[in-house]
Amino acid sequence: MYDPQKVEEKWQKVWEEMNLFKANEGGEKAYVLEMFPYPSGRIHMGHVRNYTIGDVLARFLRFKGYNVLHPMGWDAFGLPAENAAIKQGVHPADWTYENISYMKRQLKRLGFSYDWDREIATCDPEYYRWNQWLFLKFYEKGLAYRKLAEVNWCPNDQTVLANEQVVDGRCWRCSTPVVRKEVPSWYLKITAYAERLLEDLKLLEGKWPERVISQQRNWIGKSEGALIKFYVDDIPIEVFTTRPDTVFGATFLVLAPEHPITLELAKRGGKVQEVMSFVRKVKSIPVKERGKEEEKEGVFLGVYATNPANGEKLLVWSANYVLYEYGTGAIMAVPAHDQRDYEFALKYQLPIKYVVRPSEGDLPKDKAYEEEGVLIDSGAFSGMSSQEAKKSITSWLKERGHADFRITYRLKDWNISRQRYWGTPIPIIYCDRCGTVPVPEEDLPVLLPKNVSITGHGNPLETVEDFVNTTCPKCKGPAKRETDTMDTFFDSSWYFLRYCDPKNEKEIFQKEKVAFWMPVDFYIGGIEHAVLHLLYARFFQKFLYDLGLVKDKEPFLRLITQGMVLKKWVSIESYLSHLGLTQEDDLEELFRRLW
Amino acid sequence: MRIGDFLKEHKLSVGDNVRFLFEKLGIHDEKLLKDTENQMGEPAKMSKSKANTVDPEDAINAYGADTVRLYILFAGPVEKDFEWTDEGVQGAYRFLRRLWNYFHENLEKLKLTSYSYEELKDLKGKVKEIRRKTHTTLKKYMIDMEELAFNTAIANIMELMNTLQDFEPTQEQDYKVLKESFEILLFMLYPITPHICEELWSRLGYTKPMCFYPFPKPDEAALKVEELEIPVQINGKLRAVITLPVDADEQTAKSTALSNEKVRKFIDGKEIKKVIYVKNKLINLVVGDV
Ligand SMILES: [Zn+2]
Ligand SMILES: [Zn+2]
Numbered sequence: 001m002y003d004p005q006k007v008e009e010k011w012q013k014v015w016e017e018m019n020l021f022k023a024n025e026g027g028e029k030a031y032v033l034e035m036f037p038y039p040s041g042r043i044h045m046g047h048v049r050n051y052t053i054g055d056v057l058a059r060f061l062r063f064k065g066y067n068v069l070h071p072m073g074w075d076a077f078g079l080p081a082e083n084a085a086i087k088q089g090v091h092p093a094d095w096t097y098e099n100i101s102y103m104k105r106q107l108k109r110l111g112f113s114y115d116w117d118r119e120i121a122t123c124d125p126e127y128y129r130w131n132q133w134l135f136l137k138f139y140e141k142g143l144a145y146r147k148l149a150e151v152n153w154c155p156n157d158q159t160v161l162a163n164e165q166v167v168d169g170r171c172w173r174c175s176t177p178v179v180r181k182e183v184p185s186w187y188l189k190i191t192a193y194a195e196r197l198l199e200d201l202k203l204l205e206g207k208w209p210e211r212v213i214s215q216q217r218n219w220i221g222k223s224e225g226a227l228i229k230f231y232v233d234d235i236p237i238e239v240f241t242t243r244p245d246t247v248f249g250a251t252f253l254v255l256a257p258e259h260p261i262t263l264e265l266a267k268r269g270g271k272v273q274e275v276m277s278f279v280r281k282v283k284s285i286p287v288k289e290r291g292k293e294e295e296k297e298g299v300f301l302g303v304y305a306t307n308p309a310n311g312e313k314l315l316v317w318s319a320n321y322v323l324y325e326y327g328t329g330a331i332m333a334v335p336a337h338d339q340r341d342y343e344f345a346l347k348y349q350l351p352i353k354y355v356v357r358p359s360e361g362d363l364p365k366d367k368a369y370e371e372e373g374v375l376i377d378s379g380a381f382s383g384m385s386s387q388e389a390k391k392s393i394t395s396w397l398k399e400r401g402h403a404d405f406r407i408t409y410r411l412k413d414w415n416i417s418r419q420r421y422w423g424t425p426i427p428i429i430y431c432d433r434c435g436t437v438p439v440p441e442e443d444l445p446v447l448l449p450k451n452v453s454i455t456g457h458g459n460p461l462e463t464v465e466d467f468v469n470t471t472c473p474k475c476k477g478p479a480k481r482e483t484d485t486m487d488t489f490f491d492s493s494w495y496f497l498r499y500c501d502p503k504n505e506k507e508i509f510q511k512e513k514v515a516f517w518m519p520v521d522f523y524i525g526g527i528e529h530a531v532l533h534l535l536y537a538r539f540f541q542k543f544l545y546d547l548g549l550v551k552d553k554e555p556f557l558r559l560i561t562q563g564m565v566l567k568k569w570v571s572i573e574s575y576l577s578h579l580g581l582t583q584e585d586d587l588e589e590l591f592r593r594l595w
Numbered sequence: 596m597r598i599g600d601f602l603k604e605h606k607l608s609v610g611d612n613v614r615f616l617f618e619k620l621g622i623h624d625e626k627l628l629k630d631t632e633n634q635m636g637e638p639a640k641m642s643k644s645k646a647n648t649v650d651p652e653d654a655i656n657a658y659g660a661d662t663v664r665l666y667i668l669f670a671g672p673v674e675k676d677f678e679w680t681d682e683g684v685q686g687a688y689r690f691l692r693r694l695w696n697y698f699h700e701n702l703e704k705l706k707l708t709s710y711s712y713e714e715l716k717d718l719k720g721k722v723k724e725i726r727r728k729t730h731t732t733l734k735k736y737m738i739d740m741e742e743l744a745f746n747t748a749i750a751n752i753m754e755l756m757n758t759l760q761d762f763e764p765t766q767e768q769d770y771k772v773l774k775e776s777f778e779i780l781l782f783m784l785y786p787i788t789p790h791i792c793e794e795l796w797s798r799l800g801y802t803k804p805m806c807f808y809p810f811p812k813p814d815e816a817a818l819k820v821e822e823l824e825i826p827v828q829i830n831g832k833l834r835a836v837i838t839l840p841v842d843a844d845e846q847t848a849k850s851t852a853l854s855n856e857k858v859r860k861f862i863d864g865k866e867i868k869k870v871i872y873v874k875n876k877l878i879n880l881v882v883g884d885v
Contacts, residue, residue, distance in 0.1 A: 002695035004658065004790070004791070010790075011794065011804075020804065042650070044641065045648065045651055045654075046641070048667060052664045053673050063810040106651065110655070111661075562674065563672075563675040563676040565676070566678045567638065567639070567648070569647035570631050570637075572602070572613050572616050574613075583597065585597070590620075
């Protein structure tokens with residue numbers, strides 16, 4: 001009789017006792033890695049699919065004579081543990097470690113051939129101290145900096161909410177409407193690596209799914225164009241455009257409401273009252289929601305700028321569809337050749353001037369012509385192709401000091417600050433005398449205090465006196481610790497390197513060991529990580545490459561994005577409608593149809 | 596009472612799984628639910644909110660880890676979504692049980708049998724075919740695994756298993772071939788369903804886990820298909836001789852004949868009116884002017 005449970009238990013024990021899957025350096029290596037799970041409580045079928053694919057590869061490659069590294073661990077910091085603490089009063093650490101031990105048993109029952117000696121949990125101080133070490137390296141190289149960031153704020157709980165804690169614009173706990181607030185936050189300058197992150201995608205072609213490569217390319221969003229200066233008297237307004245060939249068609253300028261000179265110009269134009277109330281209104285809407293479906297709205301600032309191409313006077317506006325985060329926070333509006341500008345111009349009856357026509361056929365009616373073509377009404381440039389004119393017009397303006405060639409990226413610097421407890425403390429100390437002081441390497445780790453009350457009010461770390469109050473490493477005077485913890489994407493951006501030398505207490509990893517095992521030959525996980533995790537991991541790898549700690553430019557040789565596990569289901573709604581019923585019908589009728 | 600009020604009273608929303616409505620109505624009928632799902636269900640990503648999850652632990656308890664692993668890999672290409680069905684996972688379980696039973700039916704004989712490639716060189720008839728099938732499957736398997744086409748690898752293993760089951764070994768040589776095929780099948784299945792393979796392997800008398808033994812390599816000699824020389828006639832006259840695999844079908848015979856230089860010279864500019872093919876004997880092309 002085939003008794004799978006008995007057979008499986010027996011062999012899992014044999015494998016474990018013989019230490020069959022333990023990996024040591026030597027021979028020809030293969031590194032098979034599955035994206036490590038968040039210890040949510042139990043594994044689900046998506047995990048099983050993910051890890052089964054990895055295990056088959058690992059076992060097959062062993063047969064082929066490879067020395068296989070196949071590790072597993074836990075992406076263990078994060079919000080759900082803190083939510084469990086708020087809801088059930090259990091400490092996030094206890095909750096997390098209990099989940100880990102349960103899920104580990106589940107994974108063992110599936111017979112996965114992991115080298116469990118290399119197991120890591122990112123919430124272990126032995127792991128997160130190296131997060132802190134990495135942060136100090138970023139800081140040292142000028143790649144970690146602090147600036148204001150817009151966050152979701154619950155005025156009742158006095159706490160920052162993650163996007164998933166905002167339900168229909170309200171706090172998930174107390175239903176108070178969420179407001180926008182600016183808080184100082186730590187950023188990593190990933191934009192300094194934008195070009196390399198883009199360029200090296202070429203190394204991945206044919207090895208990564210095309211879909212992931214193109215998503216990363218779009219996320220980095222490189223665009224080439226011109227930076228053009230428009231003047232309002234003596235005040236310059238810089239705009240970035242990918243279409244300098246349309247500059248003769250610019251009929252007005254638009255500044256983002258948050259642009260620092262919006263109010264200053266409004267003052268000059270005598271429109272302070274209107275502009276201020278407009279800015280307040282726009283700011284109450286989260287940036288993510290803006291410029292999507294909602295109606296474009298704007299306000300005239302009362303001033304005019306000069307178009308450097310033709311000397312024409314242009315109205316200067318502020319509007320909700322221009323975002324401060326993108327480009328320079330100001331645009332030259334060319335309604336004839338940009339649909340959004342076109343709609344705005346129609347609404348406020350602003351001039352529309354065509355300066356490019358299709359090389360064949362007519363201009364479209366009732367909408368902007370956004371394609372390239374041949375220039376018209378553009379002075380000496382009329383008759384030129386868009387392609388040529390982009391260069392010629394920019395050079396011409398550049399000679400006269402009004403413009404320059406410019407490359408921009410959609411990619412933004414990475415805000416790693418989280419105002420919560422269950423994460424890696426950012427190793428920074430604030431001193432009244434010395435300012436911002438990084439924690440010296442020899443003082444790491446900055447331990448996350450265990451003794452903390454998690455209520456959902458405020459940032460729990462702020463109330464732990466022993467933690468907050470410290471001594472300045474420079475002047476030895478009293479000082480305060482940073483209470484922000486790191487985005488958990490920081491933890492998962494380099495764990496694959498730590499697996500190569502998981503127990504090293506002296507350094508982040510031994511260079512030689514990483515040189516032996518890396519790169520990861522097969523990395524398996526869900527498509528949902530196409531941009532964030534996979535981009536951050538590539539960024540860290542490149543940073544460590546620059547530090548001389550790793551030899552590979554890219555961490556993951558082949559990427560496999562497994563599909564989802566689906567199952568049929570029927571909603572109450574579709575069931576009722578199948579029976580030809582609605583909620584208005586009588587329950588008795590439902591019973592009648594059922595039998 | 597309106598249906599809407601009933602839902603409200605039981606804190607249900609119309610977006611919830613109908614299973615909860617049945618529960619609240621006091622209908623505990625898994626078959627009704629199943630039929631409803633089969634009839635009008637929409638496949639969706641397993642999620643708690645849709646209550647359409649299958650707990651891996653339940654599946655392991657019911658069928659074992661090997662079955663779950665086998666099913667998940669067999670159900671479709673790794674990059675594509677697949678729909679979990681009870682029938683599917685049961686099918687995977689039945690396959691492993693069939694493997695287990697068939698193995699044990701032959702175990703006593705197999706344990707006493709040993710073989711070498713040398714001994715399996717000059718086979719004839721059915722056993723030769725079985726051995727060719729085994730080594731062809733192994734060869735395809737190596738390619739499929741490199742390309743991560745686990746689902747097709749498994750389909751081929753299952754097909755091989757069917758072939759073995761149809762085979763009725765009687766002589767010593769039959770058992771030699773069967774044992775080789777069986778061992779190759781276990782090696783191919785091992786990365787996918789390691790536990791059952793280890794168990795069967797040890798029951799064959801091997802003392803160490805499978806990873807200590809060399810993975811089999813396809814025997815090129817066994818892959819070879821026997822070939823015959825076949826005369827090609829054009830309008831009844833012998834014009835050429837072509838080489839065809841034994842039992843080649845008409846399509847193969849025709850295309851091989853038509854690509855032969857000599858044959859082409861005779862039919863150039865003419866129309867082929869008829870092809871007469873006698874398997875393993877001859878091919879006659881009837882041609883005429885266009
Ligand atoms: Zn609240
Ligand atoms: Zn100081």
